[in-house]
Amino acid sequence: xxxxxxxxxxxxxxxxxxxxxxxxxxxxxxxxxxxxxxxxxxxxxxxxxxxxxxxxxxxxxxxxxxxxxxxxxxxxxxxxxxxxxxxxxxxxxxxxxxxxxxxxxxxxxxxxxxxxxxxxxxxxxxxxxxxxxxxxxxxxxxxxxxxxxxxxxxxxxxxxxxxxxxxxxxxxxxxxxxxxxxxxxxxxxxxxxxxxxxxxxxxxxxxxxxxxxxxxxxxxxxxxxxxxxxxxxxxxx
Amino acid sequence: xxxxxxxxxxxxxxxxxxxxxxxxxxxxxxxxxxxxxxxxxxxxxxxxxxxxxxxxxxxxxxxxxxxxxxxxxxxxxxxxxxxxxxxxxxxxxxxxxxxxxxxxxxxxxxxxxxxxxxxxxxxxxxxxxxxxxxxxxxxxxxxxxxxxxxxxxxxxxxxxxxxxxxxxxxxxxxxxxxxxxxxxxxxxxxxxxxxxxxxxxxxxxxxxxxxxxxxxxxxxxxxxxxxxxxxxxxxxxxxxxxxxxxxxxxxxxxxxxxxxxxxxxxxxxxxxxxxxxxxxxxxxxxxxxxxxxxxxxxxxxxxxxxxxxxxxxxxxxxxxxxxxxxxxxxxxxxxxxxxxxxxxxxxxxxxxxxxxxxxxxxxxxxxxxxxxxxxxxxxxxxxxxxxxxxxxxxxxxxxxxxxxxxxxxxxxxxxxxxxxxxxxxxxxxxxxxxxxxxxxxxxxxxxxxxxxxxxxxxxxxxx
Numbered sequence: 001x002x003x004x005x006x007x008x009x010x011x012x013x014x015x016x017x018x019x020x021x022x023x024x025x026x027x028x029x030x031x032x033x034x035x036x037x038x039x040x041x042x043x044x045x046x047x048x049x050x051x052x053x054x055x056x057x058x059x060x061x062x063x064x065x066x067x068x069x070x071x072x073x074x075x076x077x078x079x080x081x082x083x084x085x086x087x088x089x090x091x092x093x094x095x096x097x098x099x100x101x102x103x104x105x106x107x108x109x110x111x112x113x114x115x116x117x118x119x120x121x122x123x124x125x126x127x128x129x130x131x132x133x134x135x136x137x138x139x140x141x142x143x144x145x146x147x148x149x150x151x152x153x154x155x156x157x158x159x160x161x162x163x164x165x166x167x168x169x170x171x172x173x174x175x176x177x178x179x180x181x182x183x184x185x186x187x188x189x190x191x192x193x194x195x196x197x198x199x200x201x202x203x204x205x206x207x208x209x210x211x212x213x214x215x216x217x218x219x220x221x222x223x224x225x226x227x228x229x230x231x232x233x234x235x236x237x
Numbered sequence: 238x239x240x241x242x243x244x245x246x247x248x249x250x251x252x253x254x255x256x257x258x259x260x261x262x263x264x265x266x267x268x269x270x271x272x273x274x275x276x277x278x279x280x281x282x283x284x285x286x287x288x289x290x291x292x293x294x295x296x297x298x299x300x301x302x303x304x305x306x307x308x309x310x311x312x313x314x315x316x317x318x319x320x321x322x323x324x325x326x327x328x329x330x331x332x333x334x335x336x337x338x339x340x341x342x343x344x345x346x347x348x349x350x351x352x353x354x355x356x357x358x359x360x361x362x363x364x365x366x367x368x369x370x371x372x373x374x375x376x377x378x379x380x381x382x383x384x385x386x387x388x389x390x391x392x393x394x395x396x397x398x399x400x401x402x403x404x405x406x407x408x409x410x411x412x413x414x415x416x417x418x419x420x421x422x423x424x425x426x427x428x429x430x431x432x433x434x435x436x437x438x439x440x441x442x443x444x445x446x447x448x449x450x451x452x453x454x455x456x457x458x459x460x461x462x463x464x465x466x467x468x469x470x471x472x473x474x475x476x477x478x479x480x481x482x483x484x485x486x487x488x489x490x491x492x493x494x495x496x497x498x499x500x501x502x503x504x505x506x507x508x509x510x511x512x513x514x515x516x517x518x519x520x521x522x523x524x525x526x527x528x529x530x531x532x533x534x535x536x537x538x539x540x541x542x543x544x545x546x547x548x549x550x551x552x553x554x555x556x557x558x559x560x561x562x563x564x565x566x567x568x569x570x571x572x573x574x575x576x577x578x579x580x581x582x583x584x585x586x587x588x589x590x591x592x593x594x595x596x597x598x599x600x601x602x603x604x605x606x607x608x609x610x611x612x613x614x615x616x617x618x619x620x621x622x623x624x625x626x627x628x629x630x631x632x633x634x635x636x637x638x639x640x641x642x643x644x645x646x647x648x649x650x651x652x653x654x655x656x657x658x659x660x661x662x663x664x665x666x667x668x669x670x671x672x673x674x675x676x677x678x679x680x681x682x683x684x685x686x687x688x689x690x691x692x693x694x695x696x697x698x699x700x
Contacts, residue, residue: 045300045305046305046306046307046308046637047300047305047306048306053634055632055634057634070634072632072634081481081482084389084391084392085392085393085394085480085481086389086392087376087377087388087389087392087394087395087398088376088377088386088388088389089386089387089388089389105376105386106369106370107368107369107370107373107374107376107377108299108368108369108370109364109367109368109369109394110304110309110310110369111392111393111394111477113306113307113309114307114309114310114481114483114627115481115482115483117482117483117630117631117632118631118632119306119307119630119631119632119635121306122306123299123304123306123309123369124298124299124369125298125299125300125302125304125305126298126299126300127297127298146370147298147299147369147370148298148299148368148369148370149369149370150369217631217632220482220631222482
């Protein structure tokens with residue numbers, strides 16, 4: 001069988017020094033990806049649907065208290081723990097290095113959700129509805145997920161697909177910065193940078209080589225596509 | 238503690254005529270009494286309630302369970318692992334004892350084999366109940382289809398599906414093969430439409446020497462073949478956990494540990510069922526203290542093995558002191574202290590301290606208490622493997638907790654009732670005692686004349 005290859009390896013850099021914890025990325029992600037709107041009840045039950053969350057940690061003792069933010073989204077691991085455990089290939093790896101999720105193939109074993117060390121996979125415990133006028137903002141590019149299926153961050157694969165079509169029509173590669181997911185586009189402090197890691201001159205590839213870079217739970221050997229840049233240079237702790 | 242003697246009710250089985258043996262051992266197949274109907278009704282009502290809970294979950298959504306992120310597996314998977322464990326009894330008691338020619342197995346084996354079939358059937362339902370979209374479970378079946386889908390054979394869940402299907406088929410064949418001569422007896426004793434049904438089921442068994450010789454070879458072969466299947470089934474269930482990255486699950490000891498746990502709960506359940514059957518169908522003469530003594534020894538060995546495996550698992554985690562794994566274990570010990578203590582008490586302290594003594598092994602009251610408590614402990618063990626581990630995964634920001642909802646509890650309880658109901662129906666329609674095997678033992682024990690000397694017919698007797 002011919003191995004599918006791609007000139008793209010999508011990746012992201014998250015600069016923790018730049019992240020202000022404003023939450024704009026969370027809202028942008030929700031608006032872009034038809035993510036269900038969850039109320040207090042669902043969030044209290046631990047069933048919120050956010051594909052991207054900002055983890056907030058308090059560091060130090062009063063009065064010297066600092067707050068640290070850690071935006072966590074699907075790490076699009078190169079050796080993803082979620083992929084081999086899915087019995088129906090709903091979770092798969094695409095040639096661009098993305099962890100795909102095929103919603104209408106998913107039977108809802110939730111095995112991938114258990115095996116994801118980052119706990120970024122969310123399950124549709126509820127049959128979600130978009131009461132008017134919220135239904136007007138549903139994107140036609142993306143499936144509205146039914147109850148009983150798993151979903152997660154896709155790096156806004158619909159944007160990547162569109163950019164590929166446009167670039168393909170003009171007979172060129174996608175330019176650096178031409179495509180970015182909703183979270184990176186929205187981030188006011190440009191903490192999130194998205195791009196092609198296969199191109200060593202791209203902004204994301206250059207930032208990945210920073211001495212401040214680290215990966216989340218690197219010791220597990222999942223080889224994430226998301227690189228974090230260590231923050232907290234101004235802190236004592 | 239009820240000390241009793243097996244010799245109070247008339248003659249020993251060896252001294253009875255064949256017809257009387259048939260009558261006594263097939264007494265369970267007599268027309269049902271009102272008590273049978275009452276019990277069947279109660280069990281049926283509980284099953285119906287469970288079906289209602291399941292339909293409610295399918296009709297609405299999974300929000301009626303207690304599951305959440307990060308605890309995405311709950312009571313359904315706990316029940317699944319528990320029932321797969323119970324299903325190991327039939328193989329252990331029947332196949333291994335058959336191969337090792339332990340003659341005391343004979344009155345027990347039918348009950349154990351039937352238990353295997355029904356518990357694995359109940360177990361097989363749980364992964365389907367647990368699915369988010371139950372109606373698409375057939376996506377897991379590998380057959381060429383228009384959807385262009387093929388299941389992922391790298392997934393432990395698919396290994397599960399294959400292993401469990403194999404085990405259901407294998408153990409049903411094992412039960413059926415062993416039952417053939419007894420079905421022929423049932424055929425000869427019944428009339429009307431029942432006779433026709435048993436005639437079909439007995440497949441024209443006549444009891445000729447050739448049939449017996451083929452039957453003997455087939456059942457020995459089947460016993461030898463079913464053991465690796467049984468061991469692999471629970472190893473594969475353990476792989477569901479061991480092949481993941483989840484701290485607390487990612488452990489190489491899991492497959493043997495799960496198999497030992499399965500045999501532990503299986504043997505305990507056989508003892509419980511032996512006590513129930515002997516009381517319900519008045520089979521005190523066939524299930525004697527000797528049987529409980531032998532089963533008690535088996536249980537003691539398994540209990541020691543389980544305790545060792547558990548000790549190794551905890552000890553290695555403590556020694557390595559991997560922060561996140563240690564957090565999982567500390568969380569389990571803190572949050573679930575009472576049930577953890579009950580588990581260790583009922584699975585280790587109680588069996589080891591009681592089953593060492595012959596007098597206690599021969600006491601029905603003690604054996605009932607110990608065997609029921611072991612299964613309570615094994616259920617707790619599965620709960621403690623699944624729930625606390627998922628509550629404390631690698632990202633502390635996403636730690637959570639879980640408590641089963643009424644839907645999950647209803648379905649888990651209905652599974653017990655469903656198992657009871659299946660068993661009740663089986664005992665009424667099919668021979669619950671292995672009549673032919675017991676009578677064979679009688680023939681072997683009888684004395685034969687050789688010239689002037691009287692010699693035992695068979696010297697392999699261990700009873």
